[in-house]
Structure formats: C-alpha cells, structure tokens
Amino acid sequence: MYAQGTRGHDILAIFLVSIAHASSHFYHLVIPSLFPWILPHFGMNFLQGGTLMTTFFVTSAVGQSMSGFLVDKVGGRTSMYTGLVLLIASAVALGMAENVPMLYLSAMLAGAGNSVFHPSDYSLMNYNIRDRFLGHAFAWHNITGNIGWAICPFFMVTTAGLFGWRGAAFAASSVALIVLVIELVFRGVFSRDSVRDTTPPTPKEKEEGTFGFLRVPDVWYCFMFFFFTSGAFGVLQSFSQTIFKNAYHLNLTGASAALTAYLLGAGAGALIGGFLTNQHKISSNRVVALCLTFAAVMAAILASQILTGYWAVVLMCLMGLGTGVAAPSRDIMIRGATVAKLGKKSFGRVYGFTYCGMDVGQSLTPILFGPLLDVGMFTAVLFGVAILQTFAIFTALRVSTQSSPSAP
Secondary structure (H helix, E strand, C coil), X not given: CCCCCCHHHHHHHHHHHHHHHHHHHHCCCHHHHCHHHHHHHHCCCHHHHHHHHHHHHHHHXXXXXXXXXXXHHHCHHHHHHHHHHHHHHHHHXXXXXXXXXXXXXXXXXXXXXXXXXXXXXXXXXXXXXXXHHHHHHHHHHHHHHHHHHHHHHHHHHHHHHHHHHHHHHHHHHHHHHHHHHHHHHCHHHCCCCCCCCCCCCCHHHHHHCXXXXXXXXXXXXXXXXXXXXXXXXHHHHHHHHHHHHHCCCCCHHHHHHHHHHHHHHHHHHHHHHHHHCCCCCCCHHHHHHHHHHHHHHHHHHHHHCCCCCCHHHHHHHHHXXXXXXXXXXXXXXXXXXXXXXXXXXXXXXXXXXXXXXHHHHHHHHHHHHHHHHHCCCHHHHHHHHXXXXXXXXXXXXXXXXHHCCCCC
C-alpha cells in the first residue's frame, strides 16, 4: 500500500473515488434503460415511467442534503460503503419486482444510494489527496461519472437481450458489488476523514454550529450555480434528440451524436480544467465564469441556427468543452468557500447541500421546458439553455474571490 502523501497514494485514491462515482451514475440509467421491457410488462405508459425517474431524483435530492451530515458524522468512507450497498439493493429489488410499488421501491433505493456519493467523494478527496492533485482528482471524478452514464444503456440492453430484463437487473447489482469489494480491499487508502480529524474546531466553526452553513451566502450561490448548470444539462439530456431532429433535421443517429459530442467535449474539457486549477494567477470562479460564458455563446449560436445541419454536433461538442473545463475549478471554488468560511469539518454538509441543487435542476427544468417542445418551439429551448448558463455565471462570480483559489 502506498504511503499517505505520495504520488502513488494520490493516484490510487483518485481511482477509488472515481469508480465509486462512475457506479453511482451507472444506476441513474438502470431503470430507464429497461423501459422497453418494464413498461409493457407492468402495463405502464411513458408518463408513469417518467414518475419512476422523478422518484429517483427527488429521493436523491432530499437524501443528498441529509447525507452530508452523515458524512461529517460517520466519515466519507463508511458513507460510501452505505451508498454502494443501497445501489446493490435497488438492482436486486428491481429484478425481484412483481408489481409497480416494487419498481418505486427500487427507484427510491437507487436515489438514496446515489445521494451519498457527492458529499462522501469530495470529503474523501479533500482529506486524502494533496492540493497539487486535487484539480486532477475533481476532473477524473467528473469524467468517470459520464463514463458511468455511457456504459449503462449498452450494458443493460445487451444483458436484457440475452437474459431478460430481470437478469439484466440482477447483473446490474454486480457492478456496485464489484466496486464495493475493491473499496474494502483498499480501505486503508482513505485513512483520513472527518471522524479521524483531530483538529479542534475553530471559533468560527463553533459559532456557526450544525446548520450554520445555511447562513453563509456563498453556500447558497454554489447551490444556485448547480441548479442552473445542471438544469441546462438536464434539458439537453432529456430533449436533445427531439430538438436536433426537428430544428436541425438530423436523423436519429445524428441527433444522438450531438449529445454524445457534448459528453465527449465535457470529458476532454475536464482534463484541461484539472491543469488550470494549479494556475493561481486567476481565481477559480473567474475560470468558471469565462468557461460558462463560452458555453452560453455556443448555446446561443445553436439556438439562432446561424450554422445548420451537422454543425449542431460541433457546437454541442464546444459547449461541452466549456462546461467541462469549468468543472474542476467549480469544485475548487466550493472547497475554497467551505474552508475559508466554515472549516474542513463541514465538507460533507456543504457539498451535500450544494450538489442537491444539481438534482433539483435536473428534475425541474425538463418539466419547465417540455411545454415549449409540445408547441414546436425547439430553438427556444436552446435559448433557455443559454439563459440558464448565463445565470450560473453570475452566481459563480458572487462567490467570494477570497475563497476561490485552492485552499491550503
């Protein structure tokens, strides 16, 4: 086992956190990937299927705001194990489902499991990875989440074709099980967390108390930042195929390629963004603002249809690049605000609450923008994406510049 504070230890810690995050994103799509089998089997329509995913995101949003306290209380490592066990249980419940209520139970278990990972992952990274590698850690954390999304549909559809939808659900349970075994084998890598932090609370921490972080404006700015950015992505994730098929007259393959291009651009951007976090001449919130400005401009160009046809794929890739470069600096920005205003022992609840904005944004904005598609206003939805990204810029700039750079 690598010693704490060595390059090998940091790389292994990044790997362990990243595979846990990838597994959580994998379970986002386990149920919807099986809709072609599940819905007819239980006599459900697409609206009812959609409520399963609403159940997942609502459970995750509520759970994420609460799991941050769990992380600060019992530690990130134990919280991560709990999340993985809940994900395993969700897939087993899905495979055993004999009625619709069991499907909702599966969605709730998956949402509860998913809610743990952001506060636990970021707490573990901040405690166990040196500052010089934190930007890269945040970058790979972001990339592997996208990998989890990318792998799941192919895995589920393939296994369902071979073994039926119940077999696919049981096979999905093995994903989190394998990750859990790996985490347990290398549990010594995460020797530091909030439970093992013997540093006495600062006067500021004592003054703020358990819920004092909610009185810190920067926490709310970070929450709203996630609401706007994830809301924009939620619109693209839900409706990009419909938008580009109708507004840009692409076939289904081309329309799907646009979302894939966005995700690939975001992944490449995150790698670049990881290196930018080590450049202290520009504050993290300025990096975030500049990158999101670029992404918003790409969204506006898409909406204006100045470029047509397969230019949509290129513009989506560039938009993803902008949001991807911003991602590591975004997480450094939250880290800086937390350390400066509340101290390290608040990592769990701050990351849990601010990332709750992500679930709220992804669950609400598709509902808000869906009616525009019903009346054929496809490009208006893209303008809406640009507006959401613009709002996110202002929330990033409101985070105190004193707390934006990487905290010591």
